[in-house]
Amino acid sequence: MESTMKGVRGGGAPCVLDMDDAATVGGGVEDTYGEDRATEEQLVTPWTVSVASGYNLLRDPRYNKGLAFTEKERETHYLRGLLPPTVISQELQERKIMHNIRQYQLPLQRYMAMMDLQEGNERLFYKLLIDNVEELLPIVYTPTVGEACQKYGSIFSRPQGLYISLKEKGKILEVLKNWPERSIQVIVVTDGERILGLGDLGCQGMGIPVGKLSLYTALGGVRPSACLPITLDVGTNNEQLLNDEFYIGLRQRRATGQEYADFVHEFMSAVKQNYGEKVLIQFEDFANHNAFDLLARYGTTHLVFNDDIQGTASVVLAGLVAALRLVGGTLAEHTYLFLGAGEAGTGIAELIALEMSRQTKTPIEECRKKIWLVDSKGLIVSKRKESLQHFKKPWAHEHEHVDNLLDAVNTIKPTVLIGTSGKGQTFTQEVVEAISSFNEMPIILALSNPTSQAECTAEQAYTWSKGRAVFATGSPFDPVEYNGKIHVPGQANNAYIFPGFGLGVVMSGAIRVHDDMLLAASEALAQQVTQENFEKGLIYPPFSNIRKISAHIAANVAAKAYELGLASRRPRPKDLVKYAESCMYSPIYRNYR
């Protein structure tokens, strides 16, 4: 057993890279199952605890290939009779499943078909997702994943991820040990309190970590066995769910205060104890009142990243930097107005201010003055400072009270309008017309998710601005024809950033996340926007190139981690882009001995 495992572990791939240390080739971190691109040519043994064979092999999603098992494999692995006689290629399987999925009318049916595939044949699932990313992203991710979470209890068949509820208090370490994988690189965790712009979905928020991690693999190349989706079930305040007979979570109201803090702390400690320092913990869709505190509390002791604060900030900054090439001016020459002052709003605002401060060598406090935020009580101004939550205070500038967004637009006269409030249809015709009246090309970002919560639709933005808006949204929107010209809205979604960002962190063995690494990710993304994209009005590159984009993001993030002395993987690979590519998960079936 020992000698065979050696052949599998660590990849031991042919040295394709110009690196100092061949031992790190074939995936920056142990490649137990032969999942990295660099090990594609190698023979793999289908290990479970023992060698998986026969019936169990067909039911093991990691190794199952369905009708693609070769004659030899059917012979060697006791599959004779368990499959019909035909042998088909992975490509044909892919065509068949895409054909089947397209027969479904409802996005939720497509989602369920994709989840079934993920649970039945993991490599085929990822091959589909990678090869058809633009078509399938809206299914396994935003917006359909939102609907799936709302109905998770009804559609629930096979559990995915790890559920840690208050019942497990005091035993979280044991629960982690129930997960079959030892070597975890990325955890996405939610407590379900603010799922997209849909609010508190309690335990049913699990769809989000599952979806995010499938993107980590498909878009960023982090191997699936190293990804762990977790939902912390601390109850829900959603009455509808509490009364829903199909609800899968604890039927109690949310734990808060010390009880909540202690529970999360036990979880964070158990993760470190079980997986060590270098597991990336991505906080996802926590409510504002916990998200900032958790990031501040664990930022110095754990490798943590908040996707809604930091990931969204990084993707939006990249879009703005790209947009400047269309609109002109520097970051500091623009004026920004946000609707929504939560995680996304203040996170984006802070990263813009940070980058502005770098570029102009001006103190960040000065730069913040170019950025204004509106929340449910109107413009955030200094007179409101006392009553503001702490994360809003830096944005309380001197100004008289302004009651609503339209008045704020007319008073502040922004060049950039960003919606992050989680509420749909708040960029009204009057608002869009107002900003378009004093900007030749207003930059308008309607970031709230899913589609139903977008501040305005693409059609509305282009029509009301008479085709002049540079426009992007958080959820996908189809291109719009206005006055004979096709306008393609970009998708300013953190999905551009977190997969590559995570890969960069993992492959460099980073031990902490630093804001400069977010700027590095943002810069790499902005550089990937081509002239051809700009000509369509796009401020993001298409998702069809996402693996290449992610490799560049990963390389830039890793380079920054090395520069800051935060990277523990030594020696540093010389060509980080090539190294990132070689580490990426490959969904191609392996040949079994």
Ligand SMILES: O=C([O-])CC(=O)C(=O)O
């Ligand atoms: O999941 C998405 O599409 C983006 C995101 O983080 C959110 O809206 O919370």
Ligand SMILES: [Mg+2]
């Ligand atoms: Mg989120």
